Amino acid sequence: MSAVTYLEAISQAIREEMRRDEAVFLLGEDVGTYGGAFKVSAGFLEEFGPDRVIDTPMAEAAIIGSAVGAALMGMRPIAEMQFIDFITCGFDQIINMANKMYWRVGMPVPIVIRGPSGGGTRGGPFHSSSPEAWFFHAPGIKVVVPSTTYDAKGLLKAAVRDNNPVLYLEHKLLYRLPELREELPEEDYVVPLGKAITRREGEDMTILTYGAMVHQSMKAARVLEEENDLEVEVIDLRSLTPLDREAILESVKRTNKVLIVHEDTLTGGIGAELAAILAEDLFEYLDGPITRVAAPDVAFPYAPPLEEAFLPNADKILDAARKLAAY
Amino acid sequence: MPTPVKMPRLGESVAEGTIGSWLKNEGDWVEKDESLAEIITDKINAELPSPIAGRLTKILVKVDETVPVGADIAMIEENADVSASPPAQAAPGPDAAPVKNPEQAATPVIEQSDTSASDGAGEAQATTASQRRDEEERQRISPLARRLAREHDIDLNQIAGTGAGGRVRKEDILAYVEQRRAAPAAVSAASSYATTVVEVDMTNIARWLEKNKEDFKRREGYSISFVPFVMKAVCEGIRKFPMINSSWTEDNKIIIKKRINLGMAVATDEGLVVPTLYDTDQYTIAGLAKQISAIAQRARTNKLTLQDMQNSTFVVNNPGTFGTIISVPIINQPHAGILSMDAVVKRPVVIEDDAIAVRSMMYLCLSFDHRILDGAGAGGFLQAVRTKLQSYGREIDVY
Numbered sequence: 023m024s025a026v027t028y029l030e031a032i033s034q035a036i037r038e039e040m041r042r043d044e045a046v047f048l049l050g051e052d053v054g055t056y057g058g059a060f061k062v063s064a065g066f067l068e069e070f071g072p073d074r075v076i077d078t079p080m081a082e083a084a085i086i087g088s089a090v091g092a093a094l095m096g097m098r099p100i101a102e103m104q105f106i107d108f109i110t111c112g113f114d115q116i117i118n119m120a121n122k123m124y125w126r127v128g129m130p131v132p133i134v135i136r137g138p139s140g141g142g143t144r145g146g147p148f149h150s151s152s153p154e155a156w157f158f159h160a161p162g163i164k165v166v167v168p169s170t171t172y173d174a175k176g177l178l179k180a181a182v183r184d185n186n187p188v189l190y191l192e193h194k195l196l197y198r199l200p201e202l203r204e205e206l207p208e209e210d211y212v213v214p215l216g217k218a219i220t221r222r223e224g225e226d227m228t229i230l231t232y233g234a235m236v237h238q239s240m241k242a243a244r245v246l247e248e249e250n251d252l253e254v255e256v257i258d259l260r261s262l263t264p265l266d267r268e269a270i271l272e273s274v275k276r277t278n279k280v281l282i283v284h285e286d287t288l289t290g291g292i293g294a295e296l297a298a299i300l301a302e303d304l305f306e307y308l309d310g311p312i313t314r315v316a317a318p319d320v321a322f323p324y325a326p327p328l329e330e331a332f333l334p335n336a337d338k339i340l341d342a343a344r345k346l347a348a349y
Numbered sequence: 350m351p352t353p354v355k356m357p358r359l360g361e362s363v364a365e366g367t368i369g370s371w372l373k374n375e376g377d378w379v380e381k382d383e384s385l386a387e388i389i390t391d392k393i394n395a396e397l398p399s400p401i402a403g404r405l406t407k408i409l410v411k412v413d414e415t416v417p418v419g420a421d422i423a424m425i426e427e428n429a430d431v432s433a434s435p436p437a438q439a440a441p442g443p444d445a446a447p448v449k450n451p452e453q454a455a456t457p458v459i460e461q462s463d464t465s466a467s468d469g470a471g472e473a474q475a476t477t478a479s480q481r482r483d484e485e486e487r488q489r490i491s492p493l494a495r496r497l498a499r500e501h502d503i504d505l506n507q508i509a510g511t512g513a514g515g516r517v518r519k520e521d522i523l524a525y526v527e528q529r530r531a532a533p534a535a536v537s538a539a540s541s542y543a544t545t546v547v548e549v550d551m552t553n554i555a556r557w558l559e560k561n562k563e564d565f566k567r568r569e570g571y572s573i574s575f576v577p578f579v580m581k582a583v584c585e586g587i588r589k590f591p592m593i594n595s596s597w598t599e600d601n602k603i604i605i606k607k608r609i610n611l612g613m614a615v616a617t618d619e620g621l622v623v624p625t626l627y628d629t630d631q632y633t634i635a636g637l638a639k640q641i642s643a644i645a646q647r648a649r650t651n652k653l654t655l656q657d658m659q660n661s662t663f664v665v666n667n668p669g670t671f672g673t674i675i676s677v678p679i680i681n682q683p684h685a686g687i688l689s690m691d692a693v694v695k696r697p698v699v700i701e702d703d704a705i706a707v708r709s710m711m712y713l714c715l716s717f718d719h720r721i722l723d724g725a726g727a728g729g730f731l732q733a734v735r736t737k738l739q740s741y742g743r744e745i746d747v748y
Contacts, residue, residue: 278493278519306496309519310512348513349491 025203028196031171032136033062035178036100038210040070043098046182049076049085050102059104060138060197082112089133090119098182103137106191107151120187121162130185136178138194140234140285141333145194146324152233152286154191158262158295163187164215165262169196169236171204173260176213184215193234218266220273224253227343228273230296231283232259235334239283242339252347262292270296271303278309279346283339288316310349315342350515351406353421357397359390359658366390367415368422377405385423391619393653403427489516497522531600541719544677546712547731551693553741554578555709565747569635573747575711576613576667577637579690582737583665584609584630590730592722594662596683603685603721612661612681613641615648622648623681625661634747669693669711678716686717686727688734 026034039046047070048063054077057064066075078085082103089099103109109116116135123131141150157165164186168174174192181188196202221236222243229239236258243254255273259266274280280300282293293314300312315334323332356366369387373379384396385405399405403425410422490498490505494517498505501522508525510517554575565573587594587609595605611629615622624644632640647653663684668676669692676689693711700706713734717727 306492309491309493345513349516349518 025205026171027198028168028171028174028192028202029060029062029198031175031204031206032178032192033064034206035175035182036063037066037069039100039179039182040066040074042210043182045096045098046100047074047076047092047097048100048102049078049089051078051080051085051104053077053102058102060194062102082108082110083115086112086115086133086135087119089135090115090123090131093120093131093133094123094129098132098134100134100136100182103135105145105149106137106139106153107148109135109137109153109189113156116157116163116187116189117160121160124162124186131187132182132185134178134181134188134190136181136190136192138197139191140193140195141322141329142195142234144324144326144329145322147322150322150329152191152284154189154262155286155291157189158292159290163189164264165189165191166215166260167191167193167233167262168213168260169193169233169258171202172206173213173219173258175206176211177215177260179210180212180215183212188215191233195234213260216261216264216266218257218259218261218269220255220269221258222254222256224255225277226252226254227279227281227347228255228257228270228277229281229283229339229343230257230259230270230293232262232292233285235283235285238334238336239339241336242343245336245340246343246347250344250347252343254343259292265296265299267299270299274300274304275307278307279349280308281313281315281339281343281346283315283334285317285334287319288314289319291316310346313342313346315339351424351426352401352403354385354397354400354423354425356410356416356418356420356422357388357395357655358418359388359393359395359655363390363418365415365417368410368412369394370412371408372396373405375405375408379403379405379425393619393622393648393658394651395653395655395658398655399425401425401427489514491516491518494518494522497526501526527600542680542716543719543724543727544714544716545724545727545731546675546714547728547735549711549713549735549738550698550708551575551711551738552709553743554738554745555693556743557741557745565635565638569639571639571642573635573638574641575669575690575693576641576665577632577634577747578738578741579667579688579713579734580611580613580626580629580637580641580665581632581634582734583611583663583688585737586730586733587663588630589733590726592726593686593717593730595685595721596662597685597718597720598683606662608660608662610660610662612664612684613644614664614666615645617649617651619651622653622658623661623664624648624653624657625659627660634745638747663687665690675712676714678714680716680718684718685721686715689714689716 036048048066052059053063054067054072054075063075085101089101092099120131120133123129139152154165157163164184166177166181166188168177178190181190221240231239239256243256246252246254255277257269257273282296284292293316297312315338317332317334323329359366367389369389371386372384379385379399381402382398385399386397388395388397405423406426407424410416416422488505489510503522503525505517508517508521510521512518562573591605594609595603598604608628609630610625610627612623612625615624626640626644664681664687666678666687666689669690672692674691676691678687678689680687691712693709695707696710697705698708698710713731715727715731
């Protein structure tokens with residue numbers, strides 16, 4: 023068995039779930055004949071036929087609305103957003119329909135909405151965003167963000183099998199990154215939703231992060247060990263909703279300093295909620311200010327130098343970590 | 350936050366110092382290590398270097414006033430630059446802790462941040478804290494540090510922060526707790542001394558000195574004695590047994606010193622002083638003779654500096670000049686040991702083939718801290734020193 027990419031892991035997860043359960047089907051723009059904009063569903067139409075691999079019009083409200091309806095009829099749809107930026111067009115169907123349905127009528131809505139998110143690919147303002155905070159705020163939908171190939175497959179399978187709406191945010195920069203190639207288990211596995219993982223253990227500081235920023239944080243942590251003799255713990259949240267509070271609190275209780283890193287913009291982001299949780303639950307365990315590294319509160323820039331300046335990276339993490347360590 | 354400048358301990362058993370003169374006025378800017386004042390003690394006079402760069406805001410002790418070692422004598426307002434070190438660390442000067450036992454009283458080294466929980470230390474630090482309050486400075490404390498202090502029943506005023514801007518943080522509290530826990534143990538285990546003696550045949554060195562001493566002095570302008578030979582041999586012994594050149598810390602750790610700075614006991618009219626010969630191992634025998642002569646001269650003319658009185662790692666003492674034949678020297682804490690060289694005297698000894706010959710013999714007495722060294726280590730070191738001293742032939746190259 024050969025090592026597969028993050029993208030291939032996503033593809034494998036969908037294919038295996040569709041083979042396992044007749045109720046699972048894929049719908050989205052260009053997912054059928056074209057095989058998906060990034061080729062996630064290449065060959066799917068041939069294998070599963072047009073009833074289970076459905077090309078839709080360019081209308082995200084229709085894609086998500088149809089998925090919600092199908093779920094209420096007992097199906098388990100996977101709705102692809104060609105770029106996650108366009109999920110805003112389907113916002114009402116998520117917030118007012120999918121999220122609230124169980125509370126309104128007691129019927130579960132087992133849908134997965136997935137699509138490429140994140141920047142660093144010169145995608146500009148409409149093809150680079152990280153929309154997690156909007157949905158993180160809204161009760162009723164789970165939000166997961168895989169950072170590794172193993173997790174990409176395991177989290178997606180868990181998402182498909184979950185009875186709640188799940189937003190699955192894959193990072194397009196990681197799709198074909200050679201260093202993320204990984205040999206995956208032959209047998210069926212899932213990565214449970216709501217469980218963070220410690221990527222690196224340390225006693226001096228905790229970095230809470232997810233998605234592509236896990237890799238930047240790991241890079242920074244290695245430099246901090248070599249140059250500053252700091253042992254930094256890196257926790258990959260993997261699931262934003264539900265959050266693994268236990269893992270977060272356990273780590274910060276031990277290290278007493280915490281740095282939160284996300285690619286999404288700062289204000290009202292995931293980091294804001296994490297900071298609030300830590301301040302509420304661990305105030306007297308903190309030995310320095312809860313610190314955030316995130317993108318600035320501006321629209322995602324197109325110009326390459328501006329994109330570089332906008333995105334958090336290992337250098338920015340290093341600066342913040344050193345200040346926090348010296349605090 | 351202003352940093353207090355404290356009265357340094359200038360030499361062993363010195364408990365107080367007098368301000369000879371202030372070299373700076375209130376309001377003057379001083380650089381780090383720039384001389385602030387002239388300090389007079391029973392034993393030596395020295396200029397006091399400023400522990401930090403900043404503005405001399407307050408002179409607390411007037412000229413001719415005498416205050417105890419560790420008392421605040423002036424306040425310096427640090428540069429506002431955030432890179433400036435926090436006060437507790439920045440002050441390389443002596444600390445406020447009083448001498449706890451006679452061994453410590455004999456210490457020529459000015460110890461840093463000995464914040465044992467003895468009453469005196471508390472008082473000295475409380476003074477600093479109240480001064481801080483007077484100036485309406487708010488101590489910065491992390492939430493965690495505040496909780497830990499409460500749990501360990503610690504007065505936060507006693508703790509100097511090492512965080513940015515002098516903030517008290519986790520490591521400061523934990524270090525304090527650790528120190529408080531370790532302090533009684535360290536004292537109770539303090540005096541496990543042992544002394545061991547070897548006899549060294551100094552005949553070849555004695556003959557060489559007899560023959561070359563006068564010429565050497567005429568040529569070089571300073572004298573040569575047995576001492577530089579012994580120091581040289583001690584350095585070689587330390588290289589073989591580095592534990593000799595170590596110290597026992599307050600928190601019960603052994604620190605092996607990389608630099609070899611031998612302290613050298615010098616008798617002056619005012620009493621015994623033990624100035625430091627830095628990097629002793631870097632000199633030739635003649636080079637050592639020159640350094641010894643220069644330091645002894647400074648000691649006898651009251652010109653030793655603060656630097657001269659700090660940082661020794663081991664002491665070589667020479668009571669032999671007074672004719673003693675066996676000594677049991679007292680360790681200069683926190684050193685691991687001290688070596689005494691006694692008088693070189695002619696004695697009939699049994700040499701090879703059971704013949705009896707008149708040889709110039711000397712006892713070397715090593716007192717050592719039994720917590721750091723055992724008899725084997727101490728004996729091995731003495732053996733190495735003796736072997737080196739006995740290795741010289743009739744002709745000796747001292748350069």
